[in-house]
Amino acid sequence: MGLILKYNIRNLFVRRVSTLMTLAGIAMVVAVFLVLMALAQGILSIGEVTGDPNQAIILQKGTNAETSSGIRDEAADQVENIAAIPRDAAGPVVSRDLFIVIMLTRIGGGSPVNVVVRGVTPRAFDVHAEVRVDGGRRPKGNEIVVGRAIASRFEKLGVGDKVRFGRRDWTVVGHFDAGGASWESEIWADLTELQADARRGNSVSSLYVRLNRPEDLGTINDALAAVSDTKELKAMSVRDYFAGQTGTARALQVVGGFITFLLSLGAGLGAMNTMYAAIGNRAREIGTLRALGFGRFVILASFLFESALIGLAGGLLGCLIALPVNGLQTGTMNWVSFSESAFRFQITPLMLAFGLAIGGFVGALGGFLPALAAARRPILASLRAT
């Protein structure tokens, strides 16, 4: 068996131009597959990273988004009285957020797009412990801090820049990092200033609370329902809230699957051509191998191996072509808040394994019929071939 495998591998080098072309075709398929899946994975990961199971969001009943939720001051005060919500020296750990959408222009111009501005109190930094502002400066007065993911994508969001929205110019005093969470696509301002600027009185959009344990969610919902001020509110886990916002990723996975399927078919047919030619040229060699005592099955397996090897090498090349997009920053629209959601392309080891497998599979698919033809051919006919 070792001999015949060496024979197959050497043959790949003998006809290197056609091997290379087939290989490159398969590499294209794998690269396209990986780029699309990396895009989908990037969107999905926003939901995964943001979804801390120990955080809950409280919204108005009947809405699924902060955009359309409104909570009055008195109701928010009541929520802070709920016993299941943890406290520290400064009181209950509840973040009152005002959620507003503004329009900004991307670097490079084009039409302005929607960006989220969140009015927060210092409590926000306790609830969302993953948020770290460079230099530690938190927004006061006309100041804002900008999420790292959008800071580099929009005009006038550098530290020290002034940007106009609402009724005034705001000064960027820092950028913040949130480990890839959704907050990185947002601008944070002081709650009271933003409420005044947007003329929202004392009302907020949502409340974020830390939970001692994920099971406390039920207790909180019971407590909300028990008081008349808060019975119009509901609590849900932040993980569920953000998981509902990744519809685009699923659509991308479907489209990616469709494209990969058709393109694999195209490249597979090309590989079949290559293998038929390879086998046709080596008819006499195949006859000799058979005469030496190699069985039909060994011949079938060896040619299948040869073409799967091209496919695997193609898959490997495809992975190498696609790898540079890993970590590339891009953005899409969040269909719930209708605003920019920045994320990075993400290639996972599992995706690379899938890519290699697709390459090998396309190669084997293209090689199967030709290998079968080679195995079936009678010894005499093969030996007599010129």
Place this chain on the structure above:
Amino acid sequence: MLRLIWKNAWRSKRRTVLTIASVAVSLFLLSTMLCYLSSGEKQLENSAGSLRVIARHATSLTFFLPEAHVAKMATVPHVTSVQACVWWGGQIEGMENQIFMSTIASDLDPLETMWDDYSFGPGAMDALRGELRGAVIAERLLAKLKAMKGWDIGQTIRLHSPIFKHDIELKLVGTCKGPDESILLFRRDYLEKVQDNPGRVGYCWLRVDKAENIPGVCRDVDALFANSDAETKTETEKAFMATFMSMMGNIKDLVVNIGLAIVVTILLVAANTMAMVARERTTEHAVMRCLGFSQGAIAFIFVAESVLISLLGAAVGVGLAAALYTPGRYDLGGFAPFFHMTPATTGIGLGIALGVGIVAGAVPAVAAARRSIVDGLRRVD
């Protein structure tokens, strides 16, 4: 000579059929992507000649305008009518992500003059005037809902919205047909009755008398509300559409890049086939040269064969796309209302096939033509 090219192409039937099939599959895929791109272009193009401008809150669409703005806008010179709208974002219970509907609450009167590119079904507007909860639905959307839910004209439907708190109940009273085929229009005075804080308008469409007055109207409207509680941003329909498209991200770039990868794949398959053919025919080419065929003639015959094969592949792939993607058949859930083959997409598909055929044939053709006769004759395989 044509006969020779045709016969040559079919000397190895299996190889030619495989190559054609491979090119066909890839070009079918490419045509699919071209349809998506051309749908986006068409959407922009449709809005370019429009006499409508849209006024919204300067901060963003998610902010409401006070209703008092509407009457003031109507006083701006060259504005012939104003239509106040609210984007309601209606969804059907249990089908939230399956169907896209442009659910819009609108003022009744300017509807027909404002949207002269829409045709309303017979009696649809009268029925809407007579029924507070009435709604007019796009024919396409109705057909979809009929298939999925069995809904028809006369049906009362219940919708909820991620933006508004209270559900609404609408009675379908008529149909309309126009560029937006997923539209569901209902009366703004009904919405005012249902919602908690009335007197808020999402955005206003303004009709301008002449195209040359559009920039002036945009400027005057925004100047009218400058420094008010709700400043406005007024822009043309085309600019507004462009905003929506750019928000979806660089989908266009992504599609174009994938399209390029597909072209490269086709090219590799076709070039590989032609390289194989050239290798087989080395001796034959030398014999032809001996018979007096010039180098140019041999290269031409060879490239013509390559072009023939890839055009046959294109005929199958692009043809299949043209048969499948007919106008009005698919709209990708409302995202690409003009998802169908056009003369332009067909032309691009065939053009790419022609280019691939030439490039794939050229390199082996030149090599074959240049090979010295003696060398070619000496080779034995």
